[in-house]
Amino acid sequence: MKRVYAREEVCAGCKLCEVYCATAHSEYPSSILKAFQRQETRPVARILVEVDQPLTFALQCRHCEEADCTQGCITGAMTKDPETGIVTNDESRCVGCWTCVLVCPYGAIKRDESGHKVASKCDLCSNNDTNPICVQKCPNNALIFAEISKGGD
Amino acid sequence: MPISMQLPDYLVDRDPNRCITCKVCVNQCANDVHHWDKDVDSVIAEEEKCVNCHRCVIYCPTHALKIRRNPTEYKENHYWNSSTIRGIDRQAEGGGVLLTGMGTDKPIPIYWDRLFLNASQVTNPSIDPLREPMEIRTYLGSKPDNVIIKDGKLIKELPPQLVLDAPIMFGALSFGAISLSAVKSLAKAATDCGVMWNTGEGGLHRDVYEYGKNCIVQVASGRFGVDAEYLNAGSAIEIKIGQGAKPGIGGHLPGEKVGEEVSKTRMIPVGSDAISPAPHHDIYSIEDLRQLIYALKEATRYTKPVSVKVSAVHNVAAIASGIVRAGADIVAIDGVRGGTGAAPLRTRDSVGIPAELALAAVDSRLRQEGIRNQASLVIAGGIRNSSDIVKAIALGADACYIGTAALITMGCRMCQTCYTGKCNWGICTQDPKLVKRLNPEIGAQRLTNLIHAWSHEIKELLGGMGINALESLRGNRLMLRGVGLSETEYRILGILPAGE
């Protein structure tokens, strides 16, 4: 499946991907200003920029083939779509027990405690076709959305 | 500590209604202007550090930022103006030579803008470049006095030539002064566009050897990075005598910029200052220069043209004549507006002469002496756009170097603080966290777009004049008229006033 891959050699560490991701998954997906100013709680990004200067790169759910989070989920809220391969969390069923945080080896699942506690994670903007918002908005083309076969990049 | 008399040059306007405290400005400013203050839950600015490079303005996702010039007025004084006073303040507090970057920002007359191109009307039809072929390919190198053709073939072999798909080359920008990302951008774009890039005196990094075919390798007074492999890696060699931004003085790359990669490429120890002497210590005469030119030709078995680059100074015409007679295949003249990564402010702003006048003088002199064919003439120092290039060619240039325009294309905002090594756009820096901000693919694409756009424009301008080959415009000063110049300037430029 297509996944988002970071090119750390050109990541500027600006974290705009976080801003756009948070906005896209907020109550006001089309307006940064509204998302950050009108939503009662600050929108949570599902992508995380790791920083250990000069190294920076964005990291998000890898949508594993054998996903520890779906296997460990106590409610059955975390599932992998057999068609698209996208791992999503049904937030209405999630109780925020953080077992997925415990088992995700990438540390790619965040705690969203703005409403009822839920695990918050990349859903590839719910498609496996067009570029997710983080890829679209990266100002330095440091994120690519691609299918990479065995043997790396 | 005594109070500083220096006012911030700029003020940071942050619109609180638009700031979402995402801290992108904080993490992007290498000058540490923006700070997150958790006590007041907002981002604040230390404005005295701001150099107005626009990094934060362009990266702010909500357009909450504006940078303004500090509106505080100095007492009105045409002579002792604010920039003069600020310069004295800086030296009163720092006690050093005033450093700056890029080309001069002083209001030196811009001759390009006083020159106007001709166009065909009625008697000789103009040409539509979209319908008819236009030739802008350019060959740089010594041309023979005559050619012998037999059965449609050249009998006498031509000296080595550089082939350019457009009369544009990227000027000398050394790895060390600029980042490897910027070097890669230039190298790739030059290759994609069929033009040349120039190593400056920074040597040739291993990663860009593959772009050697489109590279002019420079030999400067420090001889950094020069060995036989280097000389043979490019398509031409350039001896740098001087540069427009700082005629008469050498270069100085501080040790902190000499990291692992720069060290390997320049062949000097990590952390050592890379000092290029003001003169070449083996060149004190035209004869000495001839020796170096032929040494380099020997080293490359006469397969590559050798260029000599000098600053445009008072007797540039005579110097150029000497260079040609010393055996150079290309003479490059760098005018007073030429840029640099670091130069003493007073040198940059006061030494040298404008490229336009130098070009006209050199071309005229070489023609008078009957040696114009022996070398190509490349002009540099402030070429801003395609019409500058067309005018330069009409004045006698074979091609132009662009440096500042190329830097702007890669993202440079002309903040003139290249010498600090904190270029927020990843161009003029060796700080790895800044270098990666310039994605060479994007840099190369932007440069390629620029060269393509200018090539189209050059063809349009040529077509308008009824000319279908750039060669027909070279030194064709009849295609130029001037406005508002003195008689002396008309004479030096070799053009007529508009209306005549």
Next chain:
Amino acid sequence: MKYVVIGNSAAGIGTIEGIRQVDPEGSIMLISDEAYHTYSRPLISYYLAGKVKSEKMYYREANFYEKMNVTLRLGLKVEAILPEEKTISLSTGEKVEYEKLMLATGGKPIIPEMPGLQLKGVFSFLKWDDVKDIEANLKKDDKVVIIGAGLIGLKAAEAIAGLEAQVTVVELANRVLSAILDEEAAGIVQETIEDKGVEFHLNNTVKEIKGSNDKVSGVQLQDGTQLECDAVIIAIGVSPNKDLGSEAGLTVNRGIVVDDYLRTNYTDIYAAGDVSEGYDILYKQNRVLPILPNAYRQGSTAGRNMAGKDERYQGGFAMNAISFFGLPMITAGIIKPDSTEFTEMIESGVAKKNYRKIVTRGNKLVGFIALNKVDRAGILTGLMEKETDINPFKDKLLDKDFGYAHLPKEYRHEQLLGVTK
């Protein structure tokens, strides 16, 4: 039947999903003594607290069994397994033949012998019916004694305290959550729970449940303390529900012993989840690991193996993510080592209820506790699972921003840029 699965929780469901990955056709029968569509056992405390409604209790969607083409036999028991005949007998008197059998019978509450267990008002806390029972009998302001301050006991305490009952927890160990926390972390957790009005009696246990009119009226503790109460919840722990297996002649230790392929000593009989005793990669021996992620993974691996694959189960280790009254904690592996071959690194900020502890053995991470700041703890779990050499970044492990940026480039690239597992 080609496949018979006994048990309808995580390991059983994992088994069915595992089988279906390999064999979309073969007949499957699922047997469970609970008459529910598969539901999540860890959610029972959320149900009792009113945080999860009935319709959200289910572990899989309503049409799960149809989709998986499973013959469902709920609300009845398996009386016996006859391995030689590859047959099981049910409480209805039926006999069912199997080709492959999965024992995913889970655990049962440990109930210590004591007077008063038969009284009305004594509950266990393992199944949905247990909490429905509690819900039906508990009134506001009732006094409730919970025996055991482990995961189950404290989850029960949290739920019941939320229902405005008065809760007292009695624990034999010197601290709460002794299986997953050390003293300092346990102290922080205990204080947090005490702030919500729950009382603790540590180093103590209930000796006798007292009653009047067949109903619980109080308890007497080991140290002589008498507590009045209206209900007693026994939450000492869970032991493997292994009798069916041992009676059938399966090798049984603390749980039903399985090999790396989740097979018992009868190759057609598999066991997974809380009833089984599988390989623990930290202790390097078989152990019962009664945690849901382990149960599911064992189940699905076993399922694939039952359907013909030959997949080794890499083993597991203890790990838990849980929170009490908004204080989250994630712990894994060996958290309170008792020998000098281990090294501990601790960072604690008691005022903010932050506590992080790293336990290493040689160049390997073998355990950690993360209290409150639990984000990205899974990276540590991953390092334990992969038995990664941590020496190059050992000093960064406690950093609050510890992440892939601190891991060696090769590892990072392999994990983030290579083919995802």
